Amino acid sequence: MTSADVTIVGGGPAGAALAVALGRQGVRVELYEKARHPRLKACGEGLLPHGVSALRDLVGLPDAPTVRGLRFRAGEESVDATFPTGHGLVVRRDRFDNWLFDHAASTPNVDARPGTRYMGTRAPILVGADGRQSMFHRGLPATPARPRRVGLSTHAIGVEGVTDRVEVFFQPDGELYLAPTGDGEVLISALFDYRHFTPDGLTRLVAAIPALRARTRRIEFTTPVLASAPLGSHVPRIIDETDRLLLVGDAAGSPDPIVGDGLALALASTQDAASAIVSGNWREYQRRRLARGAKARRLGRLMLRLSQTERRASWVLRHLSAVVPRLLDLAVGQETSHHARL
Numbered sequence: 001m002t003s004a005d006v007t008i009v010g011g012g013p014a015g016a017a018l019a020v021a022l023g024r025q026g027v028r029v030e031l032y033e034k035a036r037h038p039r040l041k042a043c044g045e046g047l048l049p050h051g052v053s054a055l056r057d058l059v060g061l062p063d064a065p066t067v068r069g070l071r072f073r074a075g076e077e078s079v080d081a082t083f084p085t086g087h088g089l090v091v092r093r094d095r096f097d098n099w100l101f102d103h104a105a106s107t108p109n110v111d112a113r114p115g116t117r118y119m120g121t122r123a124p125i126l127v128g129a130d131g132r133q134s135m136f137h138r139g140l141p142a143t144p145a146r147p148r149r150v151g152l153s154t155h156a157i158g159v160e161g162v163t164d165r166v167e168v169f170f171q172p173d174g175e176l177y178l179a180p181t182g183d184g185e186v187l188i189s190a191l192f193d194y195r196h197f198t199p200d201g202l203t204r205l206v207a208a209i210p211a212l213r214a215r216t217r218r219i220e221f222t223t224p225v226l227a228s229a230p231l232g233s234h235v236p237r238i239i240d241e242t243d244r245l246l247l248v249g250d251a252a253g254s255p256d257p258i259v260g261d262g263l264a265l266a267l268a269s270t271q272d273a274a275s276a277i278v279s280g281n282w283r284e285y286q287r288r289r290l291a292r293g294a295k296a297r298r299l300g301r302l303m304l305r306l307s308q309t310e311r312r313a314s315w316v317l318r319h320l321s322a323v324v325p326r327l328l329d330l331a332v333g334q335e336t337s338h339h340a341r342l
Contacts, residue, residue: 004030004111004123006277009136011037011114012097014249014266015129016104017058021274023107030111032118037098042153042226044177044189044257045093046166049086051264058270059103062096064089065180067164072324073211074170074313081325090166090179090187091263092155125277126245132233134251139240145232145256145297147304149174152202152227153189155181158219159212162186166260169209170313172196175258176205176212185222191231191257232256234297238289239282246282248273252289255296258303265292303327 006022008015011033019031046067047055055061066089069082105112118130128136159178167178174192181187190202198204202225206212235253239246249266269289276285306320307313317324 002030002121002123004028006030006125006127007118007121007123008032008127008129009118010129010131010134010249010251011035011101011104011112012129012131012249013100013263014251014270015127016097016100017055017267017270018127018129018248018273019104019110019112020058020100020107021270022277023104023109025274025278026109027278028109028111028123030123031104031113032116033101033112033114034117036115037101038094039097040223040226041093041097042151042189042228043093044151044153044179044260044262045091045096045181045187046179046260046263047089047091047267048260048264049083049088051261051267052086052089054264054267054270058267059100061089062091062099064091064096065164065182066090067166067179069165071165071167072170072313072317073167074307074310074317077314077317079317079321079324080165081327084325084329088166090181092181092187124244126243127273127277128245128247128251129249130251132230132250132254134247136245136247136251137235139243139245140235140237140247142233142235142253144230145234145300148194148229149231149256150192150194150197150201150227150229151189151231151257152192152225153187154202154221154225155185155223156188156219156221157185158217159186159188160215160217169205169212170307170310171205171208172310173201173205175307176202176209178212194229232297232300234293236290237286239286241282246273246276246285248289253293255293256300256304258307259296259300261296265296268292299327 173196
């Protein structure tokens with residue numbers, strides 16, 4: 001038995017943020033995290049403006065590079081898209097997850113347990129915050145996204161010209177992303193369809209992009225190349241009121257990373273989850289979280305279709321350049337009437 005009110009399984013951003021939100025409201029929380037921070041994680045490490053806003057309201061912001069938008073590239077074509085409001089952050093996951101978990105551990109009413117695997121003893125309310133392959137999907141099943149995709153990521157020095165935009169290169173085998181992580185270091189990440197994936201895919205993509213080769217000196221990786229698969233999932237039911245179980249973060253479903261909304265979606269949904277637990281209105285949390293996830297999935301499918309080949313992506317950037325910033329508006333939650341015409 002436990003004296004806590006809520007057991008949270010998973011101490012990543014979703015679980016840690018929820019522990020902070022609940023602890024501050026007087027809810028007694030036990031927070032399990034099987035690993036110890038800091039830890040590296042395969043991730044695009046971007047936090048969109050609505051996630052930045054939610055994080056600022058919760059605990060403030062970490063010391064991390066800011067970005068004001070994205071730069072999409074395909075062949076010779078390039079289009080900039082600026083965030084309509086606010087700014088994004090690029091958060092190295094080893095630093096960010098550690099920073100946020102420390103906030104949770106120092107929050108009143110939170111019993112944080114790093115390096116401790118959850119073994120089944122629980123409080124009256126149980127929260128699954130244990131990622132895309134959650135143990136709780138046995139009871140609340142998840143469906144992998146299609147097409148099935150693989151992600152790779154690392155950090156490096158020796159790449160010039162990475163400033164305050166995340167750069168997205170569309171290539172025949174997938175997309176490659178560059179983002180500043182501070183002190184001359186950059187994030188290099190790539191997304192592949194399973195059919196195009198090879199273990200050396202990331203370095204192969206870097207070598208295959210002329211515009212990127214011209215900006216590199218001697219690239220040195222500063223962290224290992226990590227992989228993650230499968231990417232994206234849909235969980236149609238994220239609460240079990242009988243068992244008093246609720247899912248958050250990637251455990252509650254995640255869009256294809258081409259949308260860049262995983263971290264932001266988790267953080268922006270934190271207050272809804274906390275309110276549901278305190279008020280008992282779980283169905284409203286499920287409705288709001290599933291609606292946000294459905295929007296991100298639709299945008300992801302659209303972007304994957306528009307960038308299915310380098311030739312198609314190049315054509316889109318050349319002829320539909322005005323549409324690209326509107327797609328970014330959708331990604332950061334700007335719901336205005338002109339989006340309905342896309």
